[in-house]
Amino acid sequence: xxxxxxxxxxxxxxxxxxxxxxxxxxxxxxxxxxxxxxxxxxxxxxxxxxxxxxxxxxxxxxxxxxxxxxxxxxxxxxxxxxxxxxxxxxxxxxxxxxxxxxxxxxxxxxxxxxxxxxxxxxxxxxxxxxxxxxxxxxxxxxxxxxxxxxxxxxxxxxxxxxxxxxxxxxxxxxxxxxxxxxxxxxxxxxxxxxxxxxxxxxxxxxxxxxxxxxxxxxxxxxxxxxxxxxxxxxxxxxxxxxxxxxxxxxxxxxxxxxxxxxxxxxxxxxxxxxxxxxxxxxxxxxxxxxxxxxxxxxxxxxxxxxxxxxxxxxxxxxxxxxxxxxxxxxxxxxxxxxxxxxxxxxxxxxxxxxxxxxxxxxxxxxxxxxxxxxxxxxxxxxxxxxxxxxxxxxxxxxxxxxxxxxxxxxxxxxxxxxxxxxxxxxxxxxxxxxxxxxxxxxx
Amino acid sequence: xxxxxxxxxxxxxxxxxxxxxxxxxxxxxxxxxxxxxxxxxxxxxxxxxxxxxxxxxxxxxxxxxxxxxxxxxxxxxxxxxxxxxxxxxxxxxxxxxxxxxxxxxxxxxxxxxxxxxxxxxxxxxxxxxxxxxxxxxxxxxxxxxxxxxxxxxxxxxxxxxxxxxxxxxxxxxxxxxxxxxxxxxxxxxxxxxxxxxxxxxxxxxxxxxxxxxxxxxxxxxxxxxxxxxxxxxxxxxxxxxxxxxxxxxxxxxxxxxxxxxxxxxxxxxxxxxxxxxxxxxxxxxxxxxxxxxxxxxxxxxxxxxxxxxxxxxxxxxxxxxxxxxxxxxxxxxxxxxxxxxxxxxxxxxxxxxxxxxxxxxxxxxxxxxxxxxxxxxxxxxxxxxxxxxxxxxxxxxxxxxxxxxxxxxxxxxxxxxxxxxxxxxxxxxxxxxxxxxxxxxxx
Numbered sequence: 001x002x003x004x005x006x007x008x009x010x011x012x013x014x015x016x017x018x019x020x021x022x023x024x025x026x027x028x029x030x031x032x033x034x035x036x037x038x039x040x041x042x043x044x045x046x047x048x049x050x051x052x053x054x055x056x057x058x059x060x061x062x063x064x065x066x067x068x069x070x071x072x073x074x075x076x077x078x079x080x081x082x083x084x085x086x087x088x089x090x091x092x093x094x095x096x097x098x099x100x101x102x103x104x105x106x107x108x109x110x111x112x113x114x115x116x117x118x119x120x121x122x123x124x125x126x127x128x129x130x131x132x133x134x135x136x137x138x139x140x141x142x143x144x145x146x147x148x149x150x151x152x153x154x155x156x157x158x159x160x161x162x163x164x165x166x167x168x169x170x171x172x173x174x175x176x177x178x179x180x181x182x183x184x185x186x187x188x189x190x191x192x193x194x195x196x197x198x199x200x201x202x203x204x205x206x207x208x209x210x211x212x213x214x215x216x217x218x219x220x221x222x223x224x225x226x227x228x229x230x231x232x233x234x235x236x237x238x239x240x241x242x243x244x245x246x247x248x249x250x251x252x253x254x255x256x257x258x259x260x261x262x263x264x265x266x267x268x269x270x271x272x273x274x275x276x277x278x279x280x281x282x283x284x285x286x287x288x289x290x291x292x293x294x295x296x297x298x299x300x301x302x303x304x305x306x307x308x309x310x311x312x313x314x315x316x317x318x319x320x321x322x323x324x325x326x327x328x329x330x331x332x333x334x335x336x337x338x339x340x341x342x343x344x345x346x347x348x349x350x351x352x353x354x355x356x357x358x359x360x361x362x363x364x365x366x367x368x369x370x371x372x373x374x375x376x377x378x379x380x381x382x383x384x385x386x387x388x389x390x391x392x393x394x395x396x397x398x399x400x401x402x403x404x405x406x407x408x409x410x411x412x413x414x415x416x417x418x419x420x421x422x423x424x425x426x427x428x429x430x431x432x433x434x435x436x437x438x439x440x441x442x443x
Numbered sequence: 444x445x446x447x448x449x450x451x452x453x454x455x456x457x458x459x460x461x462x463x464x465x466x467x468x469x470x471x472x473x474x475x476x477x478x479x480x481x482x483x484x485x486x487x488x489x490x491x492x493x494x495x496x497x498x499x500x501x502x503x504x505x506x507x508x509x510x511x512x513x514x515x516x517x518x519x520x521x522x523x524x525x526x527x528x529x530x531x532x533x534x535x536x537x538x539x540x541x542x543x544x545x546x547x548x549x550x551x552x553x554x555x556x557x558x559x560x561x562x563x564x565x566x567x568x569x570x571x572x573x574x575x576x577x578x579x580x581x582x583x584x585x586x587x588x589x590x591x592x593x594x595x596x597x598x599x600x601x602x603x604x605x606x607x608x609x610x611x612x613x614x615x616x617x618x619x620x621x622x623x624x625x626x627x628x629x630x631x632x633x634x635x636x637x638x639x640x641x642x643x644x645x646x647x648x649x650x651x652x653x654x655x656x657x658x659x660x661x662x663x664x665x666x667x668x669x670x671x672x673x674x675x676x677x678x679x680x681x682x683x684x685x686x687x688x689x690x691x692x693x694x695x696x697x698x699x700x701x702x703x704x705x706x707x708x709x710x711x712x713x714x715x716x717x718x719x720x721x722x723x724x725x726x727x728x729x730x731x732x733x734x735x736x737x738x739x740x741x742x743x744x745x746x747x748x749x750x751x752x753x754x755x756x757x758x759x760x761x762x763x764x765x766x767x768x769x770x771x772x773x774x775x776x777x778x779x780x781x782x783x784x785x786x787x788x789x790x791x792x793x794x795x796x797x798x799x800x801x802x803x804x805x806x807x808x809x810x811x812x813x814x815x816x817x818x819x820x821x822x823x824x825x826x827x828x829x830x831x832x833x834x835x836x837x838x839x840x841x842x843x844x845x846x847x848x849x850x851x852x853x854x855x856x857x858x859x860x861x862x863x864x865x866x867x868x869x870x871x872x873x874x875x876x877x878x879x880x881x882x883x884x885x886x
Contacts, residue, residue, distance in 0.1 A: 090658045118563040120563055121561060123559070123669055123671045124533075128576055128650060129578050129648070129650060130715070131574035131709045131712035132712040132715065133712070168719060205658060217718070217743075218715065230567065251700050255695055256693075264713065265572055265574035266713050269575040269708075270609065270707065270709050272573070272575065272611035272660070272663075276611060300660075
């Protein structure tokens with residue numbers, strides 16, 4: 001392997017600019033006959049496409065959504081009823097899926113839109129042994145205005161590219177992945193998110209796996225990209241808020257120099273023992289701490305926010321910073337931060353102005369804020385759980401109650417942020433035309 | 444999920460006694476109608492079987508090799524010639540494989556011995572997204588005395604159980620897994636390791652994956668155990684020894700509280716970018732360092748040993764200890780330590796007596812030993828690479844040459860250890876009846 005993809009950590013700790021500009025910049029740089037690069041930041045951080053890891057004499061084929069080959073199902077399946085066990089099972093996918101195969105010698109095959117069904121993998125497939133896999137989590141929203149929307153999907157596609165580079169999978173132009181996702185949503189959206197179910201969503205799971213049928217521990221030479229749409233039940237608010245169990249120091253999610261910032265499978269399986277233990281004890285998620293100082297990083301697979309008043313009297317929204325690369329650069333996280341910076345800067349509908357802070361903060365600070373009555377709210381934010389008020393944290397043998405607002409359901413800042421995002425996602429609250437809402441034209 | 448498997452890290456850092464006694468102890472404790480436990484240590488550390496994570500009203504079926512259902516292939520494939528590209532590809536498996544399915548509601552189905560072929564997995568399968576997978580690496584040896592042997596297979600089966608517990612997969616009696624492995628080896632061994640190829644081997648890969656077709660991030664409720672046998676070319680000695688590139692602090696393999704000690708997929712995929720970079724620069728493997736002190740942990744996916752003379756003049760074999768649980772408890776590692784303790788204690792065939800040490804040691808110590816002429820040898824040890832002399836280490840911009848003995852091929856301690864192990868594995872050097880060689884009766 002004469003040339004190797006350069007991963008972002010080798011150049012710059014900042015991968016936080018997953019913006020449309022970043023993607024555009026990446027695409028401008030993408031030419032099929034040369035080593036690709038896709039900017040994930042303000043032009044200083046580059047992810048070289050692993051699609052060109054060999055000095056091949058002929059250019060490798062790039063992922064190209066315009067080559068899509070379609071085969072529609074002849075056995076369409078029924079859409080689960082709202083409230084049905086099927087809807088809650090997270091097992092029912094829509095009629096179709098996207099697939100695209102890659103090899104290190106030929107690049108990307110023409111992608112396909114085909115009936116949803118099982119994958120055939122050799123028992124030697126790399127992804128079954130070495131966790132050579134990464135994914136994204138997105139949603140397709142059926143708006144209250146009847147429209148189908150994605151929420152900032154460019155960010156997910158850019159992050160997917162970043163994740164592939166961390167786990168030695170091939171690169172691709174993120175915009176092509178977005179086109180494939182949009183095409184699948186357009187194909188199955190009308191049936192699976194009917195217009196009489198406004199406020200509902202399908203969960204979108206773009207996934208890439210290494211499919212090499214060879215046991216050598218080495219960079220994958222074959223890969224499969226697929227995108228599926230899964231039915232999820234609408235998420236009920238957790239009665240009394242999310243209950244979090246702080247991790248113990250013998251169970252650490254991520255580490256500097258590791259891969260906590262990437263959406264790779266290897267971050268999830270190893271967390272399930274702790275998560276199962278937490279659920280057995282009546283908690284919803286683990287609050288992942290890091291280091292002897294017990295820095296607060298993530299809540300389950302979501303980012304974690306506190307709203308507190310400093311001892312100096314300043315109201316702040318605080319979440320862990322990305323600099324150590326142990327925290328996922330969540331799309332919801334980023335959106336909360338951006339909206340809060342924009343709209344809370346000078347107060348909002350009777351709510352006090354808030355300073356928005358990304359920094360390392362420790363459980364000791366959270367505990368002090370609770371004990372001194374300065375902790376106003378806390379919430380988890382991510383695509384799966386959306387914005388979930390936190391009501392309870394257990395840390396080192398002690399229970400800490402987090403205020404849940406006057407109604408006991410949600411603090412007000414949390415509720416306002418959630419409503420802002422809901423408006424953009426589902427086209428309501430006057431947010432029908434927000435630039436973050438990516439409207440999907442239905443077939 | 445009312446009850447949760449207890450993982451060993453919660454009770455005791457020591458999982459180092461993967462002995463036959465430990466297994467026997469585990470089996471004595473295994474009864475199908477109650478929560479299982481399998482001792483992986485000197486009776487203080489217990490891994491509770493995740494096979495009984497629910498308080499089910501009826502006992503779950505245990506993995507039981509005596510229920511094996513066999514279907515022999517009607518399309519036997521040719522055995523690759525020695526030296527052929529097929530043999531080197533690590534893609535050719537033997538005619539048959541073992542499979543066993545598990546669900547959280549019924550336990551283990553009857554295992555099958557069936558024709559080798561692809562697995563069908565739903566795109567939602569947990570293992571494709573969350574790295575809910577673990578494996579073992581073993582070899583089946585065709586002895587110079589004509590016999591087929593496994594090498595200490597009980598240790599691999601016990602470690603497999605430990606790994607499943609770390610990645611939230613179901614438990615099983617390790618002895619049943621061993622019986623299934625032996626049965627597969629007995630079935631395919633005669634054809635695929637013909638008696639006219641003494642000194643060759645098949646690579647055995649027991650694997651467990653979570654097959655739940657549901658995207659929820661949670662403990663698996665369905666799993667598949669499979670065992671395959673793969674053709675590997677005989678390993679040539681690396682000309683000039685193994686060349687190692689020390690990892691940089693932005694790429695960390697494992698950390699305390701993580702899972703570096705378990706053979707889970709999540710340890711491998713994230714290492715491939717660094718490994719690919721090392722290969723592109725002309726190195727064979729990464730020498731994985733940990734922490735600001737640059738403690739030496741593993742070499743590639745092998746354990747790492749140095750032979751040095753201390754400043755006080757004591758000859759030592761040193762390898763990283765297991766206490767922080769960031770290093771794999773390798774079967775070859777353990778065997779090297781045990782043989783060296785037994786046979787080098789008072790010198791051996793003109794070689795000076797050696798003290799055997801398991802402790803944290805740093806690159807600074809290695810560098811000092813090189814610079815002061817005290818580094819005698821270094822080698823990597825693991826199932827895949829066996830015992831491989833190290834000739835070269837690159838660390839922070841500097842190249843360090845490691846002595847490779849008078850013949851330039853291997854230091855003498857390394858060569859002697861390797862010969863001892865070869866004798867036991869392939870039934871030669873007067874080691875035909877060593878207790879570590881597990882003879883497989885052929886069909």
